[in-house]
Every structure is written in structure tokens, then in C-alpha cells.
Amino acid sequence: MDAWSALADPTRREIFARLSVRPRSVTDLASELPVSRPAVSQHLKVLKDADLVRVRAEGTRRIYSADPAGLREMRQELEGFWSATLANFKRLVEDGPPAEEDG
Amino acid sequence: MDAWSALADPTRREIFARLSVRPRSVTDLASELPVSRPAVSQHLKVLKDADLVRVRAEGTRRIYSADPAGLREMRQELEGFWSATLANFKRLVEDGPPAEEDG
DNA sequence: TCGATCCGTAAGCGGTAACTTACGGAAGGT
DNA sequence: ACCTTCCGTAAGTTACCGCTTACGGATCGA
Known part of the structure; x- marks a missing residue:
């Protein structure tokens, strides 16, 4: 399962958010969450x-x-989406010419 | 379904990637992908x-x-994860003091 | 008006993700 | 040695996701 799918689950995203603040044990995490250990x-x-x-x-x-490590790749891919989306969106609202295919 | 789950699916992420380059019709997308219209x-x-x-x-x-619109929120949340993870990771490799809880 | 194209949705199926309970191993304290 | 705590995994259930085929509405051209 890749990082995208891993962070798609709300419980897993919550776990990761807490771990990104500070490390914790399994039992500690379980005590903070509405699921079993x-x-x-x-x-x-x-x-x-x-x-x-x-x-x-x-x-x-x-x-x-x-x-x-895992977050870096995902972040780079999302940044790519972001810049491409912004550029494309900008052309649309400016009623500019369509984009050339380059990816 | 939120943006995280939406982009978790590989086919959907591929569709979004293509649309971020330039707009397309449904049939055009389907002709480029290994799934039905x-x-x-x-x-x-x-x-x-x-x-x-x-x-x-x-x-x-x-x-x-x-x-x-939808990408902005997701990007901000991921950037939060990124900075928090980096800060936390930095303390760990420096064998520094544990973090205080602040959100 | 008739046919062709484009599209969305309903129905149904197979796969799998998320959760629970139950069990067993590993480490620490007394 | 024994009990307790911490943890991972197996087994089973429930629910949802992604896909296909089938169908019907909407638009355009002849």
C-alpha cells in the first residue's frame, strides 16, 4: 500500500498527525483513539x-x-499537481490558449 | 469522500494528473485509460x-x-505534516529533548 | 425525424479494507 | 518462577470500493 492510500484512512491520518508531533507507544496511541490496540x-x-x-x-x-522518507515522495507529487493545476487554472480564467502536452 | 480518499485511488490520481495538465472530455480520458467510460x-x-x-x-x-479548491486544503494539511515531521525528526537524530504538546 | 455520439446512473459482482476478539511471545518487576 | 504489561498476528465479520454491462436522457447533423 502506498503513502496515498495509507494517509487516506482518517484513523491512520490521525495517528500519523500525532506521531508527527512527538513519538508515542502503541498503547498510548490506542488510549487516545476510539479504536482497539x-x-x-x-x-x-x-x-x-x-x-x-x-x-x-x-x-x-x-x-x-x-x-x-515516505512523506517526501508524496509531497513532491502533490506539489507537482499543485503547480500544474494552478497554471492550467490560470489559463482557463484568462481564457488563454490550451496547454501543450508535456507530461 | 474527502480529497485524501479521492486521490488515494491510482486510476483517480492518474485522471487528476492528466486534467491538471489540460482539460479533457470523459471519452477522451476513457480512451487513454484501461477502464471503461x-x-x-x-x-x-x-x-x-x-x-x-x-x-x-x-x-x-x-x-x-x-x-x-480541493487541492488547497489537502496541500496545507500535508505541509503541516511535513514541517512537524521534519522538526520532530530533527530532534530525534540530534538526540534532543522530547517535544511539548501544542496540537 | 432519425441516427449517431456523448454522457450519467442503476444494478450487480468480486475483492478487500477496517474492525473486533482471541491467542501467544517477549521483557520487566518482585 | 510467576504475574503483569506491552505488543503483533490470526481468524472472522461487516461494509464499502471499483469495475462491468445495461439502459435512458440530451445534443448535434442530415
Whole structure:
């Protein structure tokens, strides 16, 4: 599952948002959310597979933190959409000529 | 369905990517993609509900174009994730103090 | 008016995502 | 050694998503 699909789920996006503020354990996350601890574990696995989070062992606890790696690609692709959309939209409202195909 | 879920689907993201370059009709899009025309129509409805695309009638054809509106919100949220993740990650690799809760 | 083209939607199907409960392993304290 | 806490995974259920085919409305040309 890619980063787009990983962050599409509201619960997973909420988990990632919290981890982007500061690292937390699985139990801590579960206590803050309206889902069970196993559900959080499963969400974290998805986020980890998408390189959106990292894990660090601390005794029996697993401390998860946000990882820039997975987010970087996604951000770049979205920035591409953004600039292309703005340029295209600008031509439309200015009633300008249609765009040439370049991608 | 919000913009995150709308762009999570690969086919829908491909449609949006093409529309961000230049507007196209439903049939044109379908001819470029490995799915049927009704499927494209359904995808466009999702994108439209998320304010990611607009429609303009041109005879019997419906010309769809990328709309900055829906993308703006999503982009801002992702930029928030990005800066928070970077800041948090920086503290971690510097072995600095844990972050305070501020949202 | 008749046919062709463009399009949206309903109906139905197969796949899978998200959640729960149940279980078992690993580490720490006493 | 024993109990507790923390965690991941398997199994099963429910619900939704994406796709197809089929159908009907709308517009244009002859």
C-alpha cells in the first residue's frame, strides 16, 4: 500500500498527525483513539510499510515516530499537481490558449 | 469522500494528473485509460464532490478540468505534516529533548 | 425525424479494507 | 518462577470500493 492510500484512512491520518508531533507507544496511541490496540498496531504496520513511520524498541514498548522518507515522495507529487493545476487554472480564467502536452 | 480518499485511488490520481495538465472530455480520458467510460464518469463524480475538478458543457461533451479548491486544503494539511515531521525528526537524530504538546 | 455520439446512473459482482476478539511471545518487576 | 504489561498476528465479520454491462436522457447533423 502506498503513502496515498495509507494517509487516506482518517484513523491512520490521525495517528500519523500525532506521531508527527512527538513519538508515542502503541498503547498510548490506542488510549487516545476510539479504536482497539490491535487496530492501532495494524494501522502502524501499514504506515511503516509506506515508510511513513519508524519504530524504536524501549523495553517492552515500541516507540513509533513519523518518518520523513515516505512523506517526501508524496509531497513532491502533490506539489507537482499543485503547480500544474494552478497554471492550467490560470489559463482557463484568462481564457488563454490550451496547454501543450508535456507530461 | 474527502480529497485524501479521492486521490488515494491510482486510476483517480492518474485522471487528476492528466486534467491538471489540460482539460479533457470523459471519452477522451476513457480512451487513454484501461477502464471503461462509465468507470471514468464515476471517478470524475468522486473528484468533483471533493472539489478537485470542475465541469464545463461544450455541446454534448463535458470538459473536465482540475480545480485548485480541493487541492488547497489537502496541500496545507500535508505541509503541516511535513514541517512537524521534519522538526520532530530533527530532534530525534540530534538526540534532543522530547517535544511539548501544542496540537 | 432519425441516427449517431456523448454522457450519467442503476444494478450487480468480486475483492478487500477496517474492525473486533482471541491467542501467544517477549521483557520487566518482585 | 510467576504475574503483569506491552505488543503483533490470526481468524472472522461487516461494509464499502471499483469495475462491468445495461439502459435512458440530451445534443448535434442530415
